Amino acid sequence: MAGCLNYLVCFLAVTAVSFAKTWMYPEDIDRGMYLFRAWKYEHGISYPSMRVENRKFKVFMENLKHINKLNVLHKGSPEFALNHFADMSPAEFRSTILMPKRVPPKFESERYIRREQVDPLPESFDWRSKNMVTSVKDQGSAGSCWAFSTIGNLEGQWAMAGKQLTNFSVEQVVDCDGMEDVKGGNADCGVFGGWPYLAYQYIMKAGGLETWEDYWYCSGLGGAPGTCEVCPAPGYNTSLCGPPIPYCNMSQSCVDKLDRSKFVSGFKVNTWKAISENETEIAKQLIQIGPLSVALDAELLQFYHRGVFSTYFCSKTRLDHAVLLVGYGKEKGFFETTDYWTVKNSWGHKWGESGYFRIKRGDGMCGINTAVTTGVLGA
Incomplete structure (x- = not known):
């Protein structure tokens, strides 16, 4: 890790395996925890309590599995990866970042x-x-x-x-x-x-x-x-x-x-x-x-x-x-x-x-x- 400017990228280089041009993330708890800490460091994220952090870690682990499935399903094209939404469940992402689903408007x-x-x-x-x-x-x-x-x-x-x-x-x-x-x-x-x-x-x-x-x-x-x-x-x-x-x-x-x-x-x-x-x-x-x-x-x-x-x-x-x-x-x-x-x-x-x-x-x-x-x- 010495001399590596991007901690998260360096961590991935030694913990993830390649699949069809993209990363497959570890899904076990131990490596997942190390990755979670690297991700928090990378994005400057902290939580108000351990209770919140533990809940977010569980979401993070589910998202690792979700991203891996997406990469397998799409065969590496496009690629999916961790980002600043990684501690947000798909349901939370939909309700917080996206709008309620609606049909396209019809105009005169x-x-x-x-x-x-x-x-x-x-x-x-x-x-x-x-x-x-x-x-x-x-x-x-x-x-x-x-x-x-x-x-x-x-x-x-x-x-x-x-x-x-x-x-x-x-x-x-x-x-x-x-x-x-x-x-x-x-x-x-x-x-x-x-x-x-x-x-x-x-x-x-x-x-x-x-x-x-x-x-x-x-x-x-x-x-x-x-x-x-x-x-x-x-x-x-x-x-x-x-x-x-x-x-x-x-x-x-x-x-x-x-x-x-x-x-x-x-x-x-x-x-x-x-x-x-x-x-x-x-x-x-x-x-x-x-x-x-x-x-x-x-x-x-x-x-x-x-x-x-x-x-x-x-x-x-x-x-x-x-x-x-x-x-x-x-x-x-x-x-x-x-x-x-x-x-x-x-x-x-x-x-x-x-x-x-x-x-x-x-x-x-x-x-x-x-x-x-x-x-x-x-x-």
């Missing part, structure tokens, strides 16, 4: 963009290389992915308009957006989930956005310094969202924090549009419009590490996570070539491929093509 026909383009698609494309995507963020322990997805799209639209790439406020949307679509049975519910198409409508109504620096993200920090007590947004729909958190600090609410004088000058959302489920059309619009807001069933992404994500075990009609589509490409293997989407996530830069993941393109994998939207900026 005039919402959909239909543009003719006869030029063939390039083999690959990525908005990151064109400075149209801000850095990866971390939503923390909150179901606020929908706000990150919305803001990511609008950051791209702002840059596409020739403006300086800017980090807009996600927290403003989480705190202040109480929009509802009663007919569709949808609402924006703060840390309990929401929809990008409704978030665009909130930003249209509000008249703008503050920057990340002026209205910084705090609702998912899990007790860390800077954490805010999340208050329900004005208009919060209890029937569609469920009961709000019983206590909040009103001095940290939207009513108290929002400062319209700090709205980014010239930024205005005029309307929003949807894109068809045809993935060739999505790729065309991605190139023409910029990064796109998308949603999918992300349950099996908890321990994604790298590679093109493809599985039979996800739903195309029950969505629980919103992300940002930034590009696409092809992975050329020995026997076949796999088309993929490149997607920006909101689980921090240490997750996946530096905060991104790739997912198979062309089969509607996990419903990623069913709720594609973009905001439209105006003068």
Whole structure:
């Protein structure tokens, strides 16, 4: 171990065995305990009591077995590995990080963009290389992915308009957006989930956005310094969202924090549009419009590490996570070539491929093509 900068990686090098290009973790208690200690050290994690630590260790051990099964099942492609979610059971991950599963919304026909383009698609494309995507963020322990997805799209639209790439406020949307679509049975519910198409409508109504620096993200920090007590947004729909958190600090609410004088000058959302489920059309619009807001069933992404994500075990009609589509490409293997989407996530830069993941393109994998939207900026 001497001279090894990454304790967890070094530990794996001597305790894990290789299987089809990826690690198989030890499942016995003794080596599992050493691995748990290395994992805690790697992520700077401590627990308030031994009782909590023992409970988390049991979850950790179950996750080792779960990751091993996923790697065997998928034959090493994609790869699954330990990350900062390793002491969180799949059930806890679903209830804390993901949103409640919901069916893709159906929009009126005039919402959909239909543009003719006869030029063939390039083999690959990525908005990151064109400075149209801000850095990866971390939503923390909150179901606020929908706000990150919305803001990511609008950051791209702002840059596409020739403006300086800017980090807009996600927290403003989480705190202040109480929009509802009663007919569709949808609402924006703060840390309990929401929809990008409704978030665009909130930003249209509000008249703008503050920057990340002026209205910084705090609702998912899990007790860390800077954490805010999340208050329900004005208009919060209890029937569609469920009961709000019983206590909040009103001095940290939207009513108290929002400062319209700090709205980014010239930024205005005029309307929003949807894109068809045809993935060739999505790729065309991605190139023409910029990064796109998308949603999918992300349950099996908890321990994604790298590679093109493809599985039979996800739903195309029950969505629980919103992300940002930034590009696409092809992975050329020995026997076949796999088309993929490149997607920006909101689980921090240490997750996946530096905060991104790739997912198979062309089969509607996990419903990623069913709720594609973009905001439209105006003068």
